[in-house]
Amino acid sequence: MTAPRDPGTVRARVRAPEEEIRYRAAGELDAAREDERELLLGMLGDPSWRVRSVAVERIVTTGSVNEVLPALLGLLSGGANVGMRDASAAALARLGADAVLPLVARLDGPDADLRQAAASVLGVIGDRRAVVPLAARLADPDPNVRAGAAEALGKIGGPEAGATLLAALDSDEHTLRLSALEALLAMRVCPPAARVRPLLEDKALRRPAYRVLGFSDEPEAGALLAGGLAEGSRGAREAALAGIGTQRTRRSAGELRHLADAVAAAVRDGADVRSSAASLEADDVAVCVGALSVLGWGGAVSEVGAMLRLAEDDRLRPFVEDSVEALPRGQGLRDAIAAALEGQGPFGRIAALALLSRLGSPAALEALVREASDPSGYLQAEAIAALGHLGDARAVPPLTGLLGDDAPAVSGIAATALVHIGQESAEARAAALAALRDRFDTSPSASLFRVLGALGAAEDLPRLRAGLRRPAVVQRMAAAGAIASLAQRGALAGEELPELVAALGDGTWSVRAAAARALVEVARAGVARGAGPLPQPAIDGLHARLGDPEPAVRAAAVEALGATGEARHAPAIAALARASDVPPVVVLAAVRALVTLGHPPADVISRAADHADPEVVKEAISAAAKLPGPEGERLLREAAGNTRWDVRQAAARAMVERGDPALRATAEALARHEVDPLVARAFADAARALSGR
């Protein structure tokens, strides 16, 4: 509590005509003092929003809940002063859990305005204790209270609120059905498509119904959304586009196949794609994405210019590229793009050039190469990536030239682009390898090593081994990484790698770590071939690195020893994990390695499950799935109640991994009560998997 102030001065400032004086006075008041608390409560009705706002802040930060709560509840009915009611609602929302039960009690009061206000605040607080009492208010005699309760349930979310709102869709009362549907939309929960279908017949429900279909995973939703393209009113049509756009942002290309087919069929049946083109200008991103998708799937070649112009918007660019790719190829598209090129912004131009190049235009390819080679342009990376996606061997020479670029972002993207091209066909790979090998003697950059690892063969191994002796650290690291890639791709056949073992003792930690990581892949490849473990010098080198001062090196060495599959290394790894003050990355690698080696020690797993770092905990939970006996199950159940969503999700995955049907009931219960939709889905999946369905 602050020192006493002169009450007369305080009152004068609180009542001063100047807003700023009142604002500053409110900021100095202390709600723990009875006289000042009264002043602050009175200021909730101040004509200035700034004063009301700071009064709310002071009431909730300096007052005790017991003293301010009754007064705030009293003000919630507000009378004629809307500002006061809103400010007291804001303060109650800030009080959070403490205000829930008193607000729930107000839901049964005689004053409908108060019931509605209480429901609204409960929605903002989001406490699930309010779900049942709010559900009861869906039958309130006052329609505004019913709508307010539905909205609040939508904000609180969770399975119980969702089920209640779904039931409300069957109500005879139109306003309640609308509120429930909008609340489900806020929750991003779509009712079964069969239940949405009749709602589309209702003019007032049509828009939220189309939008909520965006969150459906049922194939039927695609047909309903495509049907919406023929709606007569622009509002309903754009709602259908928003639903399509939402589907597009949520789902993979494979999952969207039904929707794409349905849209194409709707267009064939006469749905007007020009109206979708008009919606490209909409403010709502979901509508724009929907419109792009419809134009792409519907083959609206003539709209390609308008589609490309949206590439300047960062949020829409990925959808522009995908949608123009979906347009039917041919001279018509080529002409349409060429005609539209002039009016494009920089990103639209790159997308247009890439598409023209793919359609066989040498001039466009040259223009793209020029953009890719212009270091001053911020579109350079975009152009390089576009060249890679072409999959055209003609792009190999310019991209190979960029592998030596000083900017790692440029050379790295060029390397990825070359890998893309090399993976397109045997001819493209041969062209890329010829260019790489040719360039190796003059400028063996780190990025060149990377591409060589990704596309090369055993005949490139001498080049990579030589790379491990190069003076530049980045090249030695990259050479080790490239050997790892060759091993991963099965391109090695047990060749001697003395340079790699020597690199474990390199003076630079990043090279030592890269060498150890390469040995992970070499060891795995050996195991996969059924060949023996790593040569003894490599094993000795890795054991020596368990004491490396750099945690990243220790972790990589642990992982490599684990990858040998030889149980004899387990004691050394477990000892490392049991030591005090071990960095999280090392514990994580140790847990993983011990699992690979079989029978991880329970004490190591239990300790890791209690670790402060959630990544370690998740690894331990994954390992606990394989722990025999009650300890493993105990760890899984504990993790399922963790405060972090990602740990709970890891627990759900581990339950599946453990495969113990006795955990099914637990998973089902967790799925029912889980607040986080992603985790709830994971527990539901686990329950299904454990029941054998």
Add this chain to the structure above:
Amino acid sequence: MSEEEFRLLRAVIHEHCGLWYRDGSAYLLEKRLQPRLQALGLADFAAYHRYLKFDPGREAELDEAADILTTNETYFYREPYQLRAFTREILPALAETNAPLRRLRILSAGCSTGEEVYTLAALVKESGLFEGWDVELVGSDISRRCVAQARAGAYGEHAFRMPDAAPMRRWFHLRGGKWVVDEALRSTVRFQRENLVAANALSTVSRLDVVFCRNMMIYFDLQARRALLKRLHQKMRRGAWLLLGHSESLINVTADFELVHLTNDLVYRKPAGAAEDGT
């Protein structure tokens, strides 16, 4: 990018620089960060998350990620109605209130590649109200790449795409296919790279008369918005102006600024009676 990877990555990024990606915007993060996976040779976003958590190079990579995520292409004379309010009402008011000191300080928070700062500098010059004054415009952005480009002051044709931007060309010279800013304009501006949400942000900036903070807070969560506004408030003079993007407001964020109705725009202002240090 799976939803799990999205959530984990957005948490790491939020912790680093206050940027907040809403549910359903995984594709944005994926598109922007994909080149980083390529540059680092990582297989997937789970590996990238692990890199950002544990790799010894994580701090540098977090800066790199912030750089990529905050690089937004912009253009001259953006939101012209607001710039007209700035020219017709705010600058004349400042010419009067600041006349005793003959000093003007303007900040463009989240200046991206500098188009806004150069636009403001041109408007100040063209107003003719501040001849011989000590004028400085500061552009601040977290992206190293953006700040470098802003300092270079070289732009493509597309930066002039707004019809109102046509007169801006008089401050630029066409060199090697780029429009390069004239020294007379460049000398009144400076750019600095910093994280405006950090506690020590704007420590090298003196008391500000106008802050443009347009379309930047939309990328922040409430906590980061409040931190930023508190910092700006502390650095502003009493009566200094705050201009936000057309879709932004301070409702439910802070009450430290008052809303001012200009003839054609609504802007915010640090109250004339407020304490200079923002308390």
